[in-house]
Amino acid sequence: MAEVDLTPEDRTETVRKGSRSPRNILIMSVICLALGFVLFQALTNARIFFLNVDEAVAQQSELGDKRFRMQGTVTTVPDTKDDGSLFFAVAFNGEQADVRHIGDAPSALFECNTPVVIEGRWIENTFESELITVKHSEEYEEANEERLEEAYKPVGSSC
Amino acid sequence: MTDTKLEIGHELSSGGLTTTGTGSKVTKVLGVAALVAIGLQLLFGLYYSGPEVVQGEAVRLFYVHVPSVLTAYLGFGITLVASIIYLRKGSQFWDLVAGSAAEIAVLFCAFTLFTGAVWGKPTWGVYWQWDPRLTSTTVMFVMYLGYLAVRRLDLEPRVRSRRAAVLGIVSFLNVIIVHYSVDWWRGLHQQATFGVDTKLDGLMLFSFFLGLVAFTVVFAWLLIHRFRVSWLEHQLRLARLDEALVERRAEGTIDGTTGAIS
Amino acid sequence: MNGWNFVIVGYSFVFVGLGVYTAYIIRRGRTLSKQLPPERRRFLG
Numbered sequence: 517m518a519e520v521d522l523t524p525e526d527r528t529e530t531v532r533k534g535s536r537s538p539r540n541i542l543i544m545s546v547i548c549l550a551l552g553f554v555l556f557q558a559l560t561n562a563r564i565f566f567l568n569v570d571e572a573v574a575q576q577s578e579l580g581d582k583r584f585r586m587q588g589t590v591t592t593v594p595d596t597k598d599d600g601s602l603f604f605a606v607a608f609n610g611e612q613a614d615v616r617h618i619g620d621a622p623s624a625l626f627e628c629n630t631p632v633v634i635e636g637r638w639i640e641n642t643f644e645s646e647l648i649t650v651k652h653s654e655e656y657e658e659a660n661e662e663r664l665e666e667a668y669k670p671v672g673s674s675c
Numbered sequence: 676m677t678d679t680k681l682e683i684g685h686e687l688s689s690g691g692l693t694t695t696g697t698g699s700k701v702t703k704v705l706g707v708a709a710l711v712a713i714g715l716q717l718l719f720g721l722y723y724s725g726p727e728v729v730q731g732e733a734v735r736l737f738y739v740h741v742p743s744v745l746t747a748y749l750g751f752g753i754t755l756v757a758s759i760i761y762l763r764k765g766s767q768f769w770d771l772v773a774g775s776a777a778e779i780a781v782l783f784c785a786f787t788l789f790t791g792a793v794w795g796k797p798t799w800g801v802y803w804q805w806d807p808r809l810t811s812t813t814v815m816f817v818m819y820l821g822y823l824a825v826r827r828l829d830l831e832p833r834v835r836s837r838r839a840a841v842l843g844i845v846s847f848l849n850v851i852i853v854h855y856s857v858d859w860w861r862g863l864h865q866q867a868t869f870g871v872d873t874k875l876d877g878l879m880l881f882s883f884f885l886g887l888v889a890f891t892v893v894f895a896w897l898l899i900h901r902f903r904v905s906w907l908e909h910q911l912r913l914a915r916l917d918e919a920l921v922e923r924r925a926e927g928t929i930d931g932t933t934g935a936i937s
Numbered sequence: 938m939n940g941w942n943f944v945i946v947g948y949s950f951v952f953v954g955l956g957v958y959t960a961y962i963i964r965r966g967r968t969l970s971k972q973l974p975p976e977r978r979r980f981l982g
Contacts, residue, residue, distance in 0.1 A: 540830075547817065551814065551821065623797065650799055652798050655874040657727060658726070658727065659726045659731070697967075698963075734940075740947075786950065790951060900966060901962055910973055911973060
């Protein structure tokens with residue numbers, strides 16, 4: 517029987533070629549582009565300040581007309597004007613700010629005593645909002661009319 | 676694989692094996708348990724539990740959203756452990772376990788992102804926002820897609836497995852970032868579900884745990900099947916290699932040469 | 938508010954997704970095992 521050499525062949529060259537194959541480059545490019553897009557969005561959005569109402573009020577002059585996000589709880593019954601704008605007040609840590617919202621209608625959950633995150637800027641002493649998002653706590657209670665009255669009601673609320 | 680590694684593998688797929696397919700007695704029992712658990716999850720999630728005081732019916736998404744992300748964490752955790760063991764021992768078994776767990780975890784991560792977006796619209800008012808929790812979860816999803824992509828690169832198998840194992844370990848940092856993102860940065864997303872302020876009414880808590888149990892059993896069942904598919908793929912590669920060797924031997928004999936076969 | 942539409946969309950995605958993936962894995966396992974000789978069909982040992 518013939519002698520057969522079964523010594524493993526040197527795969528170094530194959531591997532180097534393989535890692536640079538068009539298929540490999542395409543796959544890794546797609547993944548890197550997707551990751552780059554997500555990170556770009558994250559960093560762009562991270563530049564928008566996220567402040568509580570008390571901080572936003574204290575830093576009003578420094579913020580100027582800079583766009584930022586403000587977190588607080590709605591403390592007045594939202595009032596819709598003829599031009600479609602929505603007026604309400606938000607509070608956090610004992611500080612309150614008047615808000616005029618001119619963007620899209622908020623979630624159906626938006627009402628008095630709701631914790632919200634609003635995005636916009638100071639226009640004189642009023643916060644002009646372009647986006648209202650409703651923040652939910654980590655409390656989940658089964659629907660019950662009696663408890664509804666007490667849900668999320670902050671101290672000093674006029675609702 | 677050595678005999679020792681095969682024994683470890685036997686634990687994963689203990690029970691009788693069918694001659695075709697990836698089923699066995701163990702998977703049949705797990706499969707029935709998974710179906711029953713999913714049936715109960717649907718019954719409690721959609722029927723027995725009531726609407727929430729603020730969110731209304733939308734709270735039902737909680738029973739699939741949070742169990743999905745916890746199941747994804749479990750899968751990524753298995754990938755981490757299996758990758759570390761692979762790098763230490765170089766066993767094919769752990770490489771296949773790591774890849775199988777990651778694939779299923781990515782599926783559950785996709786469920787998390789989708790149900791989160793669908794839940795966000797009726798509650799937050801938007802499907803999506805580049806909030807720290809949402810962004811870090813998306814980064815985690817894309818990085819593990821990258822991990823799965825590395826496993827499919829045209830490379831020498833051992834090089835590919837080593838690179839995948841390193842990525843499988845590094846990517847787990849995302850799980851930590853995702854989990855603590857709500858504490859480290861301000862955002863729209865609520866705090867961790869089981870933090871100090873968490874409150875879940877009786878049947879809601881039960882429905883959530885039912886969802887978690889159901890998804891964990893489904894994960895275990897899928898992991899065994901996915902591992903066996905990977906194992907069969909590995910066996911098929913070896914079989915083809917053996918065939919090629921036999922052909923090369925045959926060529927050498929027929930030629931009657933005494934030199935090496937190139 | 939009534940969020941049933943969102944609930945149905947979310948649940949459908951998850952359970953249809955699970956069903957499709959499961960079917961894919963089972964079919965792939967059957968196809969592969971048919972391509973292998975019986976002695977290699979054993980997962981272990």
